[in-house]
Amino acid sequence: MASMRDIKRRKQSVSSTQQITKAMKLVSTVKLQKARSKAEQTTPYFNAMYNTICSMLAKAGTVNNKYLRDNGSDKIGVIVITSNRGLAGGYNSNIVKMITGSEMKPEDVKLYVIGHKGGESLAHKGYTVEKDYSPVMEAPTYADAMAICKDVLEAYSSGEIGQIYLVYTHFKNTVSQIPKLMKLLPAEIAEEDVEAAKSSGAEALMNFEPNEEEALDLIVPKYVTSLVYGALVEAVASENGARMQAMDSATNNAEEIISDLSLKYNRARQGSITQELTEIIAGAEALS
Secondary structure, three states, X not given: OOOHHHHHHHHHHHHHHHHHHHHHHHHHHHHHHHHHHHHHHHHHHHHHHHHHHHHHXXXXXXXXXXXXXXXXXXXXXXXXXXXXXXXXXXXXXXXXXXXHOOOOOHHHEEEEEEOHHHHHHHHHOOOEEEEEOHHHHXXXXXXXXXXXXXXXXXXXXXXXXXXXXXXXXXXXXXXXXXXXXXXXXXXXXXXXXXXXXXXXOOOOOOOOOOOHHHHHXXXXXXXXXXXXXXXXXXXXXXXXXXXXXXXXXXXXXXXXXXXXXXXXXXXXXXXXXXXXXHHHHHHHHHHO
């Protein structure tokens, strides 16, 4: 059994850690409130944008546009959104697992990383990090999303990559964050998305001016940028939600450990007192 001094030191150490986890939980809670508010405000716009593009591409038919056809490249560009810091439970590892568990081979993938943790983990697994935009995660803006999408779309247009995917964590609510893998280009609209667009009343007027290809050249980049920015906003909220839960669990675990150590300390002290009494009684009996 550990000595009373060892138990006391261990208890103090766990107590100090608990104070840190409590502070981190409070910080994450405040950040989550701001990020969730921003996500809730921006979500309707991006949903409307997505539904409108669904309807537009469904009606466009076989328009010969560089964003709607295969450019012949076997390389896959993946925009990966994770965090710059850890201590967020499975937030980062879930994104990494989604990529490694997909059918995309490491040698065929070029990563456009937003967040140090995801980039480091995937680089160790043999994936190539083409560009790193990790500082963006500190305070993402629409301009940041435009700059990222400009680089990725230029690589697509030049034939460096033949497909573009977006991997991020969807913010469902405070306790639920869902990792998602979304194909951005070549644009493929599922039938159910088209039906959803029609039912929502977001059908676009298909009068192109000056022509279909030029109109799509302007609209599709805005569509991609909107999706990336929406993913950034949701990722920030998801990260803080995941970290808040992780720190709450850590605080509760620390409380249980402290309670267990207190019990062990009291037992050790009681045993020490009992031993001293036994020695005193034995000494008294020896003298009598």
